Amino acid sequence: MKRFSQLLLVLALLATVLAACTSGAQSPTAGPITLTDGLGREVTLAAPAQRIVSMAPSNTEILFAVSAGDQLVGRDEFSNFPEAAAAVQSIGGSMGDYNFEQIVSLKPDLVLAAEINTPEQVKALEDLGLTVYYLENPADIQGMFANLEIVGQLTGHTAAVTALVDSLRQRVTGVEAKVANVDTRPKVFYELDGTDAAKPWTAGSGTFIDQLITMAGGENVAASLDGAWGQISQEALLVANPEIILLGDAAYGTTAEQVSARAGWEAIQAVQTGQIVPFNDDTVSRPGPRLVDALEELVRILHPDLK
Amino acid sequence: MLEIHGLSAAYSGKHVLKQVNVDLQPGEILAVIGPNGAGKSTLVRVLSGILAPLSGQVFFRGQDIGKLQPHERAKLIAVVPQARSIPPAYTAWQVVMLGRTPYLNWFGQTSSQDEELVHLAMERTRTLELAQRLVSELSGGELQRVLLARALVQTTPILLLDEPTTHLDLQYQISLLKQVQDLVHQPANWSLANGHGAPGAMVVLHDLNLVARFADRVLLLVEGEVRALGTVAEVLQPELLSEAFGIALDVVPNPIGPHPLVVAR
Amino acid sequence: MELRHTARPYGFALLALAAAGLLSVLVGSVTLSISDLLEGLRSLGSGVESTAGTILFSLRLPRTILIAMVGAALAGSGTAYQGLFRNPLADPYLIGVASGAGLGAVAAMSIKWSYTTLGLLAVPLAAFASGLITVAIVYALARVGHALPASNLILSGVAVSSFATALTSFLMLRASGELRRALAWLLGGATMSGWQPVLALLPYWLVGLGILMTFGHALNVLQFGDDQAQQLGLPVNRVRRWIIVAASLTTAAAVSFAGIIGFVGLIIPHILRLLIGPDYRRLLPLSLIGGAALLLGADVLARVLLAPQELPVGIVTALAGAPFFLWVLRRSRQANYWS
Numbered sequence: 001m002k003r004f005s006q007l008l009l010v011l012a013l014l015a016t017v018l019a020a021c022t023s024g025a026q027s028p029t030a031g032p033i034t035l036t037d038g039l040g041r042e043v044t045l046a047a048p049a050q051r052i053v054s055m056a057p058s059n060t061e062i063l064f065a066v067s068a069g070d071q072l073v074g075r076d077e078f079s080n081f082p083e084a085a086a087a088v089q090s091i092g093g094s095m096g097d098y099n100f101e102q103i104v105s106l107k108p109d110l111v112l113a114a115e116i117n118t119p120e121q122v123k124a125l126e127d128l129g130l131t132v133y134y135l136e137n138p139a140d141i142q143g144m145f146a147n148l149e150i151v152g153q154l155t156g157h158t159a160a161v162t163a164l165v166d167s168l169r170q171r172v173t174g175v176e177a178k179v180a181n182v183d184t185r186p187k188v189f190y191e192l193d194g195t196d197a198a199k200p201w202t203a204g205s206g207t208f209i210d211q212l213i214t215m216a217g218g219e220n221v222a223a224s225l226d227g228a229w230g231q232i233s234q235e236a237l238l239v240a241n242p243e244i245i246l247l248g249d250a251a252y253g254t255t256a257e258q259v260s261a262r263a264g265w266e267a268i269q270a271v272q273t274g275q276i277v278p279f280n281d282d283t284v285s286r287p288g289p290r291l292v293d294a295l296e297e298l299v300r301i302l303h304p305d306l307k
Numbered sequence: 308m309l310e311i312h313g314l315s316a317a318y319s320g321k322h323v324l325k326q327v328n329v330d331l332q333p334g335e336i337l338a339v340i341g342p343n344g345a346g347k348s349t350l351v352r353v354l355s356g357i358l359a360p361l362s363g364q365v366f367f368r369g370q371d372i373g374k375l376q377p378h379e380r381a382k383l384i385a386v387v388p389q390a391r392s393i394p395p396a397y398t399a400w401q402v403v404m405l406g407r408t409p410y411l412n413w414f415g416q417t418s419s420q421d422e423e424l425v426h427l428a429m430e431r432t433r434t435l436e437l438a439q440r441l442v443s444e445l446s447g448g449e450l451q452r453v454l455l456a457r458a459l460v461q462t463t464p465i466l467l468l469d470e471p472t473t474h475l476d477l478q479y480q481i482s483l484l485k486q487v488q489d490l491v492h493q494p495a496n497w498s499l500a501n502g503h504g505a506p507g508a509m510v511v512l513h514d515l516n517l518v519a520r521f522a523d524r525v526l527l528l529v530e531g532e533v534r535a536l537g538t539v540a541e542v543l544q545p546e547l548l549s550e551a552f553g554i555a556l557d558v559v560p561n562p563i564g565p566h567p568l569v570v571a572r
Numbered sequence: 573m574e575l576r577h578t579a580r581p582y583g584f585a586l587l588a589l590a591a592a593g594l595l596s597v598l599v600g601s602v603t604l605s606i607s608d609l610l611e612g613l614r615s616l617g618s619g620v621e622s623t624a625g626t627i628l629f630s631l632r633l634p635r636t637i638l639i640a641m642v643g644a645a646l647a648g649s650g651t652a653y654q655g656l657f658r659n660p661l662a663d664p665y666l667i668g669v670a671s672g673a674g675l676g677a678v679a680a681m682s683i684k685w686s687y688t689t690l691g692l693l694a695v696p697l698a699a700f701a702s703g704l705i706t707v708a709i710v711y712a713l714a715r716v717g718h719a720l721p722a723s724n725l726i727l728s729g730v731a732v733s734s735f736a737t738a739l740t741s742f743l744m745l746r747a748s749g750e751l752r753r754a755l756a757w758l759l760g761g762a763t764m765s766g767w768q769p770v771l772a773l774l775p776y777w778l779v780g781l782g783i784l785m786t787f788g789h790a791l792n793v794l795q796f797g798d799d800q801a802q803q804l805g806l807p808v809n810r811v812r813r814w815i816i817v818a819a820s821l822t823t824a825a826a827v828s829f830a831g832i833i834g835f836v837g838l839i840i841p842h843i844l845r846l847l848i849g850p851d852y853r854r855l856l857p858l859s860l861i862g863g864a865a866l867l868l869g870a871d872v873l874a875r876v877l878l879a880p881q882e883l884p885v886g887i888v889t890a891l892a893g894a895p896f897f898l899w900v901l902r903r904s905r906q907a908n909y910w911s
Contacts, residue, residue, distance in 0.1 A: 039687035077881060090881075095756040097882045100765055101627050105602045118753060119685060123692050124765045128630050227746060355803045381805030388803075394795040396850040401792075408793055409805030415789025415853060461804075 033153055038136025039119055045131060048156025049110030053091060053103055055121075056114035059135060059151075060085050061288035063112070065164060066148060068155035074106045081282060081290070104128055110154060137287050140211060141172060141295075144287055168292045172215075175295055178306050179217035186302050188218040189242035189270070192229070192281070193249050197262040199231040208291060209248075209284045216298035218244070238267055244302065245270040248285075250278030277301050308333050308507055309465055314363035316346075316353050323349045325531040327363070331465065334505035336491055338512050338522035340542075342552050345528040347511045351469045354509075355386045367465070381409035382501065385458035387468040390450040390475075395443035399453045402442060403429055406457035421460075427497050428459040432486060448479030455486065464503035466491070468510040472517065480514070484521045515556075515569040519543055527551055543569060581848050585861040589640070592868035596636040599872050602627055634767045638829065639871045639885070640864035641770070641777050643836055645826040647863020648856060649819035650837025651844070652784050655791035655852050656815050657722050663838040664823040667729035667816070671736040672706025673699040673827045678740045678754045682747040695757075696764070696772070696828035703824035706736055711816065720812050722798070760833035760886030769829035780822030781860065787815055788853030795850065835889040836867050839897040846900050866893065 033045045053074035054060040060079035063072055069084055076093035079085045089106060092099035098121065103111065111130050113122055115137040125132045133154060138144040145165045152161025190209050193201040203209035204225030213220045221240035222232050245268070247254050256276035265271050279301075283294035299306060309331040316324040324346045331337050339347045352358040354365060356377060365372050367383050375383070385406070393402065406428075407421045429435040432452045437445060445453065451471055458466055468487065472480035487508055490498070494505045512518050518525060518539065525542035527535040529551045535542045548556045548569065555572035598604050604612075604624060612628040649664035657666065665671070680698035685691030710732045714724035744754050793806045802808050827833070840863045844855050870888040877883055 041687055092881045094881050095759075095884055096752045097756060097884070099882060101600050101602045101631055104626050104631065105623050107623060116752075118681075119687050120692055120695065120764060122687070127766050127768075128626060230745075352799070355799075357799050357802050377802055377807045378805035381803060384803075386800070386803040388800055392797050392800075394850060396845075397795070401851075405793055405796070405804055408789075411789065413786060413789065415792065 035133070035150060035153065037132075037134040038115070039122060039134045041122075041132075041134065043131060043133045045110065045154060049108075049131075049154055051106065051108045051110070052155065053106060053108040053111045054079060055091075055093065055098065055112060055117050056286075057081065057282070058286035058288040059112045059114050060088075061286060061290060062135075062148060062151050063155065065289040066152045066155060066157045067160045068151070068157055071155055073108055074103060100124065100128065103130070112151070112154070141215075141291060144289070144291055145169065147287070148289065164289070168289060171292050171296065175215065175299055179215070179299060179303070182217045182303055182306070185217055185219045186243040187221050187240060188213050188244045188246060188302065189221050189232075189237060189240070189268075190246045190279070191249055191254070191259075193252075194247075194254055194259065194262075196231070197265070198234050200234075200237075201229065202232050204228055204230060208287065208294075212284060212291065212295050212298055213302075216295055216302050218298065218302045234264060238264070241268060242270050243273070244275045244277065246277055246279040246301070248279050248281035251281060308368060308503075310366045311354075312364050312366070314350075314353060314365065315361040316349055316358055317361050318349070318358075322361075323531050324353065324360075327528075327531075327533055329526055329533065329536060331507040331509055333464065333503075333507050334491055334494075335507050335523040336488060336521055337507065337509045337524050337526060338518040339509060339526045339528065340512060340515065340518055341528035341534070344530075346531040347528055348469055349531075350528070351386065351467050351509070351511060354465075355384055355467060356380050378409040381461060381463075383463050384465045384467060385461035385463040387451075387454050387458045387466065387471050389470055389473055390447050390454060393442050393450060393454070395441060397442050398439050399434060399442065399445065399449075400425065400429070400438040402453055403434075403438075403456045403460060406460035409461065424460045424462070424497060425456075427495065428456040429453075431459065431490070431495060432456040447474050448476065448483070451475060451479070451483055452486070455483070455490075459490065459498055462498055462501050464501065464506050466506055466508040468508060470511050470513060473513065480517060484510075484517060488521055515543065515548070516566075519558075519569060520564075520566045539567075543567060581854065581858055582861070585858055585865065589861050589865040589868070592865045592872070593636055593640065595872050596639065596868045597628070597632050600627070600632060600875055604628065604632075630767075631765060634770050635765060635871075636868065638764075638770050638773065639867050641773055642826045642830045642833065643863040643865070643867025644860040645773075645777055645781060645822045645863075646833060646837035647840035647859040647866070648781050648784055649823045650863075651841040651852070651855050651859040652787060652791065652815050652819050653837075654841045655787075655794060655855075656812060657726060658795060658797070659722075659726065660842070661838075662726075663834075664819060665733075665832070665834075665837070667710045667725055667820075668706040668733045668736065669703040669820050669823045670827055670832045671733040671740070673703030673824055674758050674832055675706070675736045675740045675743075676700070676702025677757050677828075677831075678743045678747075681754055681757070682743055693772075696769070699828040700824050703827065704820060706732060707816065707820045707824075718809060720809050722812075725816075756884055757831040759884035760831040760889070764829050773825050773829055776821050776825035780818045780825070783814060783818035784822070785856050785860075787811065788851070788856050791815075791852035791856075792850075795852075831884070831886065833867065833886045833889060835886070835893045836863050836870075839893050840866060843897060843900050 035043055037043050050071050051073045052063060052068065052071050054063055054072060055076050057076065057079045060075045061081055063069060064082050064084065072088050074091040075085055075088045077090050078093060091102045109131060111125050111132045113132055113134045122132050122134050135147055138147050145168065148161050148165055152158045190203055191200050192203060202222040204222050204227060206228045210220045210223055221242045225232060245259060259265060259276050260271050270276055283290040311327060311329045314324055314327040315322065339350060341347055349358065353360050372380055372383060403425045404417060407417065411417060429438060432455050434449065434452045434456055437449055437453065442450065471483060475483065487510065491506055491508050522539055524537060525539055526533065527542050527547065534551055535547055543558050545557050557570050557572050558567050559570060561568050597609065608624045609628065612625045615622045615625040646664050653662040653664055653666055654660065676698035677695050680695045685694045710725065710729045713728040714720060716724065744751055790806055790811045793801045793804050794811065798808050840859050841855060844858050844862055848854055848858065870892055871885050873892060874883040874885045874888045
């Protein structure tokens, strides 16, 4: 019964979102839009942007989520979600090197930059006569919602964004309500890159991975790591003895079998109980709406008994 | 002409020249002899400005050459080095022309007079036909003559030759020293361009028989000190040499020539 | 010195430079034709902004000029250093300017700067300063009284460089968020766009290379070793000091705006020496033209090989430059060309 009501709610929200979408596209907010971006620059658009270049995968995801996918004319090399992004012209971005000529020739009315871009790149684009908005990385989920609202304003989809944020908020609240009463907090090790099994790369405090694991009712064994990203020694890992190992590097071919076969790893509880789970790293490494998907996925893995 | 007063020098704290007093006269060959480590090459290095002396002074006609800039010194003293570490890809002509460096401007622009001098010097040292050959294509003797020509175009009153015969076959050793003798005793007019008169040559030599044959005077250095300075007859004495070189040596009349022979006993 | 002062090598080099320059202006992800170029020129006069005009004058042209200047700076400094140190492995980075600049750049990248003129120039400024400071440290360590032995310079250069490189790696591991940017910079893939870097580099380029160009004869004399050079009247230590100062200024300024581009400074002097012989009075000016042409060519390749993606030009200079160098080396078959 509870499940059914949830489904209804989701469907109702979806309908609102779709409605908001169409209305937003048809009648963009009139008048100029002025916002201060992450670099403290004041950015003014005469009207909602209609030709947008996205400089980061998270920005591309946000743009599609706020129903501005049709307004996207260029995206960076790594934007692979949603599938529709593949059809959009690539503007490079590997090694942090963007194809400015391509960007100029796309004649965008807005370039949406992110923190993976440098202030120098923003300046260079600005010097080319382009309007650039630098979307700062959010510090937490609430900050991500704020970013969605900014992009909604820039692209003229404020109504769609309101609905989107409402639905995302409810999902987060739902998770928080479920997790509030758990009495066990499983210890989790999140592997970013285990190429060197003696000291795999992982995420420490200050990262969304750490935040989401905590929100999902778990404990990140690397929380005390010095800095956001770093290598944890296998010895420290053995001492921490995680109950669950999440393979953020599954996309690069790392499998649970390989992890079990690593020398010395058999002493870890997660290996003994087979709790080694592949995880879509894109959902946690890109500060976009899929963070909420990641949160729900984490709850499913950490507390499978919670309904 | 060249007067060396109380010259001392050291390498990394070790004294290699101690209170050396020597002079060099125009038109003479002064041979510098002595066992290894006696300070012969050090003397050349100090005189040519590579090594600063600890104390003492060197005067050229009353002028303290220790105070000269490198290019001014190079107009007074030319050095014929051993024929090693000469860049292989230069032509003989290019090598000789570099002897004009102290007279050229910063960009190394050469004039027709410079070319004329190089031509004459190569003619005199019988290297003109080698002019367009690369250093790597020259024999040791040929290269040594090219280096002699390079020193000649510096038109200096003083020539320093640091063991010029070491890597040469016997016939080249003799012909090279004959040329030096010739240059010192019968200098060409063009080589006196600086108006200093006939040059004097200080030659570091190992072979005492070559000394006997070519030197006008001899300087015997032992452990950085002047052991003897004088004519060939005065310095090439059996007792002096035996003591200096630590081996019993005799000086005997040459049955087929005017110069005495130094032989091991 | 008898020199065949033929103009031919200059003619060939300038032709190569012109070809590479034209290619660099025309080729890119958006291909421009000669008529587009003329169109752009006309639009510049009329003041009408066109996409082709923006690409041409705000992106292509400044980049072409910057790349040419950087190539010339690296090759000119490399030629001077190979002559100064009489070492076939010498390049402009020999005594630490690149590793020092890399350290400064990566350190500046790990700090979040404000969006101001100073903040935007923090990376090149830090790279420039750190490059020069590193050379100064190497210089101070190598000095023995008034003398500056070449071997001391090379050895302390290697030691200080290793130290700076280790620090750079450490910073990169700590600030993994900036890893790609730092890596791109260290591989010469961080060329800044627009006219600003061109104008900023220009004074150092003119003064530094202007000084270096006058050292042709001095370098010729230096090939005979420090002792003989001194005996021939060359103020060896003064020459060494000036070449190091001029080459360091030029190289530090160049890498500040273009990142560390390897190989150009190493192979251009060798290629030219194989082709025209050991006279530095011709090697120096020709190395400027040759270095500019080579780096422009490599940059065109970097832009088209994986278009629309761009490769760091440092990778291309090594990938394309090494086989080219070997080809020249095998063709010439001179046993003893190095001097």
